[in-house]
Amino acid sequence: MATASSPFHAGEQQVQERLGVRDEIEPWARKVVRGHLPDEHRRFYARLPFVVVAARDGSGRPWATLLVGEPGFVRSPDARSLAIDARPAAGDALEDAFARGVDVGFLGIELATRRRNRINGRVSAPGTGGFEVAVDQTFGNCPQYIHERKWRREATGTTPARRAHDRFSPELRRWIEGADTFFIATGHRGEGESPTFGMDASHRGGEPGFVRIEGERHLVFPDYAGNSHYNTIGNLVMDPRAGILFVDFERGDLLQLTGRVRIDWESPELERFPGARRLVHFELDEAVELEQALPLRWEKAAGSVRSLRLVEKIRESDEVTSFVFESRDGGPLADFNAGQHLPIELEGTGQGCGVSRTYSLSNGPGQGRYRISVKRHPQGVASRCLHDHVQVGAILSARAPAGDFMLDPSSPRPVVLVSAGVGLTPLVSMLHELVGGDSRRVWFVHGARDGRHHALADEVRDLGARAPNVRLHVVYSRPRPEDELGRHYDSAGRVDGALLEKLVPGLDGDFYLCGPTGFMASVQEHLEARGVPPERIRSETF
Template sequence: MRHSRHASYHKGELIAQERAGFRESAEHLRAIIDDRLPRGAQGFLAELPFLVVGAAAPDARVWASIVYGRPGFLRVIGPREVLVAAHLPETDPLAAALADSAHVGTLAIDLPHRRRLRVNGRTEAVPEGFTLTVDQAYGNCPKYIQSREPEGAVSVPAVSRVTRGRELRPEQRHMIDTADTFFVASTSTTGDADVSHRGGNRGFTRTLTPQRLQWPEYEGNTMLMTLGNLTVNPAAGLLFVDWHAGTTLQLTGTAAIDWNTRTAVGAHGAETAVDFRVAEVIQTDLPTGSLNWSEPLFSRFNPPTPSASPGDRSDPRARTEDQRHDQAGRTGA
């Protein structure tokens, strides 16, 4: 386990940063990574209704999962410790890992306000859920986050049905091909875990076959922690969420980086692309009405995609951030 105050980037991160030409920038940014929670973390975490978790399951497959709770279920209990007072359902592929101790990456993300905090460390099971001892904590910029508001009271959803498969069904491919957000989990060769956000206009991720999908890597913070992990360990897990029905798709498999920008999914603004091969798919359905988030307010940073224009005009309820600012100016807000 890396203690960020005293450790540098690992080998894979250094290779990825060098390949992308980001070494100098990444070295400057290393100072933002701490092994203590930042000031304001307590209030920030207390407002959130879910936490994204990434880790390796006991069989070494990497997954990304989502833990739901009523606001307040994430509690700072020390400078380097967070209590997550919730459990994954027994059907989740990471339930067994979190029932013991595990290296995990977590992402606390505030969708309405486009704020996010990554906290990586080690968990210990407790009756309420698990504690997370911080190894790395740092904030990320709001780029590519689509703003959404919860509609109705926040509840802790129950699982109604779980299905598994080795490839994507047509309706699952459609869910991925029209997604504007997903999460990717990865691990280093020493087992340190990380989970991060990927966002763009609808269509930025596309399925190529029932067992293969691809997404562009847009300009980010230049630390390349996800790509660094994938450089030395291709195992990865993806999480897609239907923000209306609450259905989740969890994919585990292997990821390969295509550093040729000319083949980066044909997407404007892509620096590289990632090709993902599916080994297993888990779909979890929730009871109707369990979760319901508003239509997205698309980030103004999203590059255009081949199948969607900024603001995705196929849906009149969806607006870009620039459109909201224009409307605010006209109404005097």
């Protein structure tokens, strides 16, 4: 794939090539990685009580920290700039870092809603009470591995107590190995100028114990499947220096680490970390501990956890199985909007199943049940756990459905639901809602390999038959002899923009896309090239 105007620098591209995702992720990233902040993201930052920031100290070492303030302390004066009315706490490793021209990376994250957005740029206007940043790149992230927490404000009134360390004490070891969240700062600046250069602030999450201390200066953590951008790993390929930040959410303490990393791509050690695709070994250079550095405290959203009982397990295709849940106590479940996802916890459900994941709900709202339809991935810890170990009668914990991939009820335009593979799951939920009383014209366009890999096929056909305003079109890329044209599928090939042009008059509609990233990028590019405004194209990634 040509690299001109790529949103990725050479290190990120190198990792993508190594892992076989380069051709798929590049066209998608060109759509979602922007050089400006969309209005939605500008509003998002304005309501945050804290942001994660990555930068380098005077010696060039990367660190991460939190900047905090009343909501509104982060502002976006225009789509290409960010203003922050806050400075690091006294004694922070980045206390004096934000001078003009300095590379900075931002992670805006709402732990309660699991939304996050990343920015990299450079300080354009330093000040005594804050600074402004010129935005180079920004993009949203998926909600995987984020532990929900609700924040509250708590006055400190004291200067944080600062302690420096050059090794992990027993107290620090207990803190680190008990953590379920940390933030990591990495960066790369090559020759010349490019918006792909700069600092990156990223989130890492897992179950307590997913970070392990393996020496007085050495820790290791797993790198799980993510969005395939490989921003962090790509930076580390070019520059092995990294900063790590642990937060004591109950006390408001910070633990900042800086050091160097080594990436373990495929050694037998991976088996010690279920679900890990790679291991990252970190050698400590220096640590800074700040007690009560933050005027914020967080508590886990335990009150929103419900126990669910698996009441049905239904094989939908060769690779996809549906799991239907009701409440364990027989009480009503919180309703959801079509297109949202269900965060579930798989602890105790089988060997190697101590993980949490989010899956799109595939049934319609208002049914008093939750259904997820999951594709089994050979390397997927959670999907293998569900398929191989979770049986009818099993009890799982779940949080309330969430997510903002939803139908726009205020739009009078036709609705076009476009999916490939297991990406049909949130769109089937939307189809349920639309068939239930919406008068808008609806197209449901889906691509699968063949009849054996076509999940929820009969259900979608039944829904389409119930509503005269619904049109279905199924495409098989490799139909079998027993797959009947006109009965099981409507055309051979792949779902693409040209097909949508044939099906949807004038491409007049609101388009909802879900499937592999390359598929969504191709369809979105075609639609925009034909004049469909970007705000009428919504997508969901896994």
